[in-house]
Each structure stands twice: as C-alpha cells, then as structure tokens.
Amino acid sequence: MIEAVKFWNEPNNRSHWDLELDPEWAAYGAMVKEASAAVRAENVELTQVLGGISPIDPFFMQRLRDQGVLEGLDAVAVHGFPLDWNHWQIDEWPARIAEIESVTPLPVWVTEVGISTFGAEEVQEFGLRRTAELLMGRVPRIHWYSLYDLPKAWPATTRHREAEGSSYYRHFHMGLLREDGTPKLAARQFSACTPEMGICQWFHFEDHRLDDAVQWLRRLGVRRLRTGLSWADSFRPGADHWFDRQMRALEDFDVTLTFCFTPEHRGVAPHHTSPPRVAGEYAEFCARMVRRYAPGLRSVAQPLAASFLTPAPRDAPSPAA
Template sequence: MNRHSEDPARACRFGFVEWFRPGEYARSEEVLADILAAGASHLRTHLSWAEYLAPGGEEWFDWLIPRLGAAIDLLPCLHYTPPSLSRTGRSSGAPRVLKDYADFVDHILTRYGAWFTHVELWNEPNNLLDWDWREDPEFDLFCEMVGAAAYWARHRGFKPVLGGPCPFDPYWLNLMGERGVLAVVEAVGFHGFPGTWDSEAASWGGWDLHLGEMRQIMDRHNPRAEIWITETGYSTWRNDELEQVRRFAKAINLPVARSYWYGYQDVAPDVPVQEGLWFDPRHYHLGIADHQGHPKLLGRLLQEGGLSRVDDVARLQGPGIMRPARPLVISGGAGFIGSNLADSFLREGREVIVIDNLSRPGVDRNLAWLEERHGGRVHPALIDIRDLPALEPALADASAVFHLAAQTAVTTSLERPIDDFEINARGTINLLEAVRKAGRQAPVIFASTNKVYGALPDLAMIETEDRYVPADPMLRAHGVGEGRALDFCTPYGCSKGVADQYVLDYAKSFGLPSAVLRMSCIYGPRQFGTEDQGWVAHFLIRALSGEDISIYGDGKQVRDILFIDDAVAAYRAVHAGIAEVSGRAFNLGGGAANAVSLNMVIREIDRLRGRGTGRNLAPWRAGDQLYFVADTRALRDAFGWRAATEWRKGLSALHDWLVEHRFPHLAEEGRRSAAR
C-alpha cells in the first residue's frame, strides 16, 4: 500500500500522542522519560495558537518545544484559533484574517524550527470541536488557510502534515485533493480508534479498507505523500488491558510510514477533556499508564522487553473462549498459586480455563509453561475480573471455580485504595454473580488472607534473640485459629475481608457452595516475588542477584511459611469435600512446625548460597503483624490435611528452581566449580 511499509525497520518505529497543558513542567519531564523508556522514537503534541498568545504562552512553549525536540523526533500540531482572532469567538472558528494562521506557522518555524522537521497543520478538521465547519460547510476557509500555510512551510524547507479527520471521511479527503491541499503536503494523518469509538458508531470498516481508500485518493492527487496514523488507541475503561496490547500490536505493524499511539498517560479524572464529554469514561483511560504514571500491561511490556514482549503477549489467545464441557476455572490462574493448582489438575487430564489479566510481571511465562505442558486442555481467558460482561461467558459452564485473582500488596492498597477495592471486593462480587447467573451451582473456593485478623496488637509477645513468640502457650503450640475475631486493617485487609465475607454469605443467602482459605505465606517454584508480596521468593531473588534485602522492622517478626505443593493439596481437598464444608473458612499456612522469623530465613538463604547477604533496615509498615502462625487443625480435622514439606527443604527446592530458571549463570558456575 505505502511504499515505506516495505522497510521492516520503519514498520517497527512508533510514537505517542501526548498533550501537555501550560505549566506542566514536572509532568512533561516524567512522561517524556517514560515514553523514551518504552522505546518510542516519535512524539506528537499540540502547539496551540490560542495558548501561545495567552499570558505565559510563549514562556511555556519556549521551554516545552526545545525540551521535547532535543530528546525525541517531535511532531508539533498547530491548531486552535485565539478567540480574539476567531470569526466565531471560539478556538474552533476560522481566523478572521486567514493569512494570520500562515503567519503564525511562519513564526513557529522561525522560533522552534531547529527542533523538528515536520509540522502538522490543524487537528481533526471535520470534528466540530476542532474546526467549526458549520461556519465553513464547504471547507473553503480551511483549504485556503491550510493550503497557504503548507505551501509556505515547504518553501522554508519543512515538511507539512495535514491533520487527520476523525472519523475517517474519504469524501473530505478527496475534497482536499481537488482543492490542491494534498499537493502541498508531505504526509496525511489518519485517526482511528477501533473498539473504542469508531466500531461502536458503525463507521469502522477495518484498517485495510480505510487505508486502501486513503491511498487511492492520495495517489490521484499526490502519490509521493505518506500516510501516517497520527492517532489511534484503545481505552481500558473496562479494564481490558490485554485488548489494548492486541490493538497496539496491530497498529504499529500497519502499512504506514508512522504510527502514533494515543496516548502515554491517562487523563486525570478532574480534567475536562472536551466540552460535553466530561462524563464519558472512555476519554480518561486511553493511556498505557494511568494518570499517576503507573504502567498498565502495555506500558509494562514495552518497558520490560519492547515490541517483542508486546508481540509475545498479543499472540496469546484472545477473548473468545473455546469452552469444554464443565471445565475447572481458576481466576488468577497464571499466577504463582494458580498456575501450580492448574498444573495439578491438567496432569490428570482435566480441562482448565485460566482467567488472568497478566498484570503481574512474569505471569505470562507461567501461562506459556502451562500451554507447553498441556496444550489444548489449557483455555486462557485473558480478561480482568472487574470486567463483568467479559467474565460471565468464562464462568458459564464451570464445574468449580478457584478464585485467586487479586491485588495482593498492602503497600499498593495504601497508595491506591480505590483500585484495591475494585479488584478485590468488586471483582469478587462480579465473579460470584457470574457464577450465580450461570445457575450451575459451581463451588467457589476463595483465596483469602490472614490479614483479615488485623495486626493482632492484643497478643502478648516475648522477644527472644531472633524472633517474637506469644506469651500464651496454647498460641505458641498451635497458632491463631478461625475463632479469632475479624479485625480488618489497611485497605488490603478491608477489601480481602469484604470479599471473604461475601463468599461465605453467598453460601448462606443463595445456597452457592463456597469456602474460604485464609492463607499465610505460600512459597515455591513459579513465584515471582516482590518486596510487597511473596517475600520468601523475593528474599531469595535479591540474594541470588547479589543485592541487599530490605527488612521492615527488626526481622524478628514470625510467619508460618507453606510450600506450594502443600497449598495445592489443601485447595484440592476443600474442592473434593465442598459439600461438607460449604460456608466455612479455614486457615492455611505452615503451622507451628514451619514458623520462622525473617532473620531465620535469611540465615538459611546464606547457608544455601555459601555467603552472607546484606540487609537494609527500614521502619515498620502499617498493619504488619509481629507474629502470625495459622492454626491449621480445622483443615486437619476436616480433610486429614497436613503441611508435609519442612520449611528448609522447601526453601532449598525454591532456591534450586530459581537458579535453574532465573539465574542459569549461577547453575553453570556451580557445575564448573564441581568439575574442578
């Protein structure tokens, strides 16, 4: 289609669209750094004529344009008439003197021309909010204004780009050709948002159709002109971040010279996007990072490994689910516990639907591992549990549901409590309602947390040389039982506690078979531990990386750690006996026999590695328990379950797995050392 598309190197070049408002100095620096880290080579931003002539405008753009242009290939979009010069008194109106726009373009080229090679002339001219075509129904004023500006920009050695219409209008584009505008531009922009606006408005015919129409028109009027995707994107307002990945992968491989993704960062919820569109949520979630700069799935993939990582994930199965009869369903099934649980059933020949949004780093590798081992019996449903319409078909035929998907970090819940609630509480309600709506009475087994018992401040503790132990001998012998009063602490404890209680209540109120496992610290292979969650694996990963371990508090806090094989056995036992235990909650942990302090775990890591590990001490964190050991006698009495793996053996198994799969150079060093 476009001759430039034949160059593979150009096909992989992409950029972002990001509008910066006057005075956003800090945000501009932050977003620019993130855009570069994502591997983008281009940036499209607006240089508003109206803002430039407003008080402080020159000062702002004198800083912004050189700052951006020095770091990245910059495309400024020159639009918005100053109201004082507009025929309508609005920025969307044509200037009273059309030549004023060409003079403004000339001024910008003189002032900032060292920082870019192309200049875009206006934005979405067939959109009433950008160009008031009611006052210019035949686009006579627009063509005269932009044509003169494009001619002068070319005369000065710059490459003019005609702003893209949205939605695409071939009749408008052909009019630009008949009026001579296409003859004086080097590229023409195209705007398209399939799946967000265009397809829903029934105006979207597909990339091939619209780009083909565009090329035919341009070939009649200016065959040397390039086609650029100057705006495309996908809004994650339904939290379907994987679909954004797929749309991005498609867009950057289109047969065009350049592709700009809209945008890098979500619009803050208190910022009006366009008049009359304030409450449309789609406008506020177009970024690949949220409005605070936290990367979404697409942003994380680009930063982790660039376009190859995006392609790997985009190739995973899409939202259409090939459902077998009565499968097991595991939400969070690509996570640490979920993938091990899925593997245990798949090894028996069961069919498993894996629900996951792949938001946690590394879990897509767990999904790939499951598919490599079990092929077509793994059915990925790559959706977010907050997206109820997508969740319902994945659960329609479930024989049982293991609900493990969650926001799992206390620290994240303190930073983003609304997101924490939406995922853990609202997501759980979505899942329960989807199961209830299906009408098959599928059991739901929920992964809760010991945090529902709060910080346990009333427990009298004895401080020993390397740990805290309860003063109560019964508590020392058995740990905290299910009879302990709930005491939600931190937003994470609240959201998981709410979900915990809803799962139990659905057994009472609706007769839905359900049970809850309040977990302590689970560890083992396929865990990608972080500082905030999965601390046993995180400690090992830091030590094997040769990095210090951060200790919040004094390291004497005690947890009962449970090896993953034993956790899987517990979930399977509850599943098998759900008819007898529906409506009950069980504590799940390593018990008193596997109660260890953080300092004890670090000493064992040092023994496994044969060297010491550095430690950084930091203040205690909110809600941190001095001591939590799960009393697992209820699980034992109901199912005969026991923690079979002694903690040192489990830690050694995790160490060996990490060396083999995360640090293969250490395994090779060990083999060479043994050979000597």
C-alpha cells in the same frame, strides 16, 4: 506510506484520558510500553511517537520519562493553540519547545497547531504566518490542525462541552476550509508552508470528505499528513473495509497514524477516555493495524510480542461514535 505511529492523543488532557481512573498515568504508561513493544515486533524501523500532549507540560513529560515510558520511543509530540485555548502567547512557541527538550533527548514534534476563525478569518491568516516563522526549521515535524472545519452537526471529541462555554465552539472553526469545502483566507497562503508543514485531519467513520480531502491536500502541496485509526471504531460492522479505504486513499502521503479511543465495552469505564479493562488489548489493536498497513522488518524478539498477535475480539456490539 506510514512513516510514524502515535500512541494516543493528548493523554494529559481530561477530554482524552480519564485522570480520575488513572491519576498518576500509570495505566497509560503501561499501555504505551505494551503497544511500543508490540509495534516494534511488527516493524522494527517504524518511528514511534508519544501521543501529543496538551497542555505542553514538562512535568508530565518528566513523569513519563521517570516511569520508563519514553525508553522505547523515537520522538515525543506536543499540541499548541495559543490564540484559542492556551494561556500563553504565540511568540512563546520556541520557549515551549525548549521546555520539553530540557527533560528528554527525544526529538519534539508539533503534531497539532492551529488557529480558529471563530472571531475572524484574518486571525487565522496571521496565526499561520507567525507559526511558520516560529516553528519551521525549529522542529522536525509540524502538522497544522486542520484541513476542514468540523461539521456543526457532529460533536467535538470532548467530555466537557457543558463546562467549556464558547471555547467548545472554537473546535468547529479550525479548518483551512469551511464545512462546505470552500477555502478561507489562510488556505491561500498555506502552499507557501508546504511541504515542510503538514496537516492533521481526523476522518470520522465512513467520512464523506475523504476523497475531496485528498484532492485538497495535493492541491496545497501537502506531503505529511497526520490522521488516526480509532480502536473504538474497529468494533463497528465494516470497520476493516473503512480502514482499508481510508489508508488506500492516503497511501501517497507520509502518514503519522494515531491509535486512540477506547471502545466503551473494553474500558474500565464505558467511555472513550477510559484506560483499558484488560492489559494488552490496546497493544493488540496497534499491532494488528501495523501488520495490516505498515508491515516491515520484524524484530528478532518475536516471543516478546506473541501475546499481541491475536485478532481483535468481536464479542460485543459496536460502540457509539
């Protein structure tokens, strides 16, 4: 079942939101408020979470709070990778959580935390064990990133590969499983962390790993899964068929579903990080997905969401992945 929805992914990260087009996050804030109202109208009981922030920045969270963005939400989320990308040590996790708690009363979820095997598998093994010690019992949700290594033939979702150097290649080594599906050292101890610790696994359009992933998640004792549905992918031929297949395969897990990635032809700029060109279109997508996959008790304030109930437009060719 879907237990929560998230609005975007790492909105304060330049690889996921175009800060040149929206330097004060005003467009992002308006987009989240529209989407929150639209989703609440479809399912008043569904937990709503702010897109996980990376870096963990209390000033960014305070900015959104002051814009009123958090008022309709139920939780906020953070992402942390202290052994790979962040400029702080793994033992600082409790302090980083406390920084966000100091600026919002909402629960803080950790929806991505992981350690790459870029240097050695033993580093990930240590990192998993220490992360569990620091976060289990401290926050209500933890999602380990990720189940699978990213296939080397696929690009990582980032705009700055040329500028990232070796940091870019760490994206390809974050899994408990190698690209071919064989387990790494940390996979052997992950079951000791479940079901309290969940997993974040993104599935690409028509991802060949889906069925094997479900088997591995069950084998590891995972109950909570974070994944996403791409607004950009929704314009591909056969999108609804793929979304149906994905969500049907995951229906036995408690799913946190992330809505993100702007279709190139619907953005202010032709990129997945762009703010939408037309207000309300992202909210329409979120409402349509909730109506399709998480229908529930509808809000009594139906007229407020009337503009979000139209089907997604199909007037443009499919964007690139």
